[in-house]
Amino acid sequence: MKFILKKIGTLIITLVIISFLSFLAFSLIPGDAAVANLGMDADEAAVEALREELGLNRPVIVQYGDWLFSALQGDFGESTQYHLPVSELVAKRLPATITLAIYSMIIITLVSFPLGMLGTKKPDGAMDTAVTVLSQIGMAVPQFFLGILLTFFFGILLNWFTVGGYVNPQEDLGGFLSFLLLPAVAVAVPKCATMTRYIRNAVVAQKKMDYVRTARGKGNSEKRLLLNHVLINVMMPVVTMLAMMAADVLAGSIVVEQVFNIPGLGRLLITSISNRDYPVVQAIVIYIASTVVIMNTLADIMYQKLDPRVR
Template identity: 40%
Template sequence: MPSYILKRILSLIPVFFVMSVVIFLVVYLIPGGPAASLLGMEASQDQINALNTELGFNRPFLVQYGDWVMNVLRGDWGTSYLLKQPVLQAIGEHFAPTMSLAVCAEIFTLIFSIPFGILAAYKHGTTVDTVTVSVSMVGVAIPGFLLSMFLMLLFGVTLKWLPVAGYAAMSEGFGQHLRYLLLPAISLGVAQAAYITRMTRSSMMDVLYMGYIRTARAKGVRESAVVFKHMLKNAAPTILTAIGQSFGGLITGTIVTETLFNIPGLGMLIISSINQRDVFVIQGVVLFVTLVYVLVNLVVDLTYGLVDPRIQMGKK
């Protein structure tokens, strides 16, 4: 187990290297340069040259890249030119709403997707299966912003059950916190639930007619044990992969939803940074969400051996 974990971590080094180069180039290759972007179109060439000198953008590319990587490793991700605060501090202030929204959306996703995926596979070829597959296809196809607007109109404007937009921190009470997150979480969770439902159904179907399933039934094992102990356990790695990708996508892909519901998360931060051309914040947020996505997939990879004993970690 420790050797497998070490190998998986070491295998991420090339990923992090390529990722760092691409993210650094996001700033370095901005038309006109990052200094011109920060100062705006009204800036004079003297002002641009002065800012390039102040921020070190007139140095060779490799020198800038090397210094940036070393600063990132030390925890210095730069300072927002407009917010006048460290980039990591700005990310930390906006990460909690995004994380809360992602967790709520993932809980909603799992509550509906796993049971319906199992049921659709178990009732393969019946009306239940057809309806589940059809609804999941609709869930994948419907645009997120359209679903968000419909939910806001129905539950916020017409029924007045939930707030239309805004955010309440956990310090204001868990109930109030949840009320503001419920609509955006449902909006995000519908598409993810549809995806995981289909993946669960597909992976369960792959093991439905395997020999060990027929043997378990021939031995008189209870049907619930056949489904959950044998079928679901052997289908778990595929389902776990889908869940990991879903959660990573929820953290990194909430820009539209956060903007519509006015949630001060990472999505709102990067939108405001793009509008204000705050390139250091853009660079930091992209780096942060990429790291989170990679680490989520690493955790999923490491848990394979826990859900499926056939996977012998560190062995061929």
């Protein structure tokens, strides 16, 4: 418990530092909200007046404090391109991104564990080599290409879904879920491949340990050996890896969202960057940083639960 509280303390400090650094970075970039609002050709005096009004002339640290105070209350400012509250914009995009992430994580877990263990009975045997080749292919295929392939086969040839026909979850939850399946596959495949390889190597390494020989000597079958002894030891590095992947997909799969025309965070990020919509970019950067830090904290806590040696 103490450990968990300590971890959460570290997490909060990390988030404050990250948000300050990103705030600082945006305040250093030339061109601010006043210029963005009034346009490049606006009257210098008008821009200065707006600056004064928006409080942009105050020291960065005061502006940051102001921003942090509102952010804690859920107010991340207003988007300069849509003239809508940032929180509302992000909240609208989040369901698609999070659902896509959960979907992909489920696929990654369901596929990579069995596949990773499949070849380990005989390392470098035929099955192991087949799994290795398969995972190499999975790692090598770029996501956008996979997305195009999936769209072509299932959307155009088989006509199983409407290409680019995103369904709003509030209107049709079932349609929304089935639409996101293929994008989730596109996100998951390269990560599955990496994970499969990772699990395979971890199992092979663990199987060479002395305690496995002891377990065999007790009369364990290969299956029991794997489930009762090896798997729990394999889980420790794997949990960390899974958490890093989860953070990665939660941050928004920019390419896949683009290919499948999903209105998620990744797409919002791209349009906001190209329109210099800094309040939105700032909010998304903090969202991404938070997911990474939170996921890593979760991994640490899980690791500590799994491994008695670090307790």
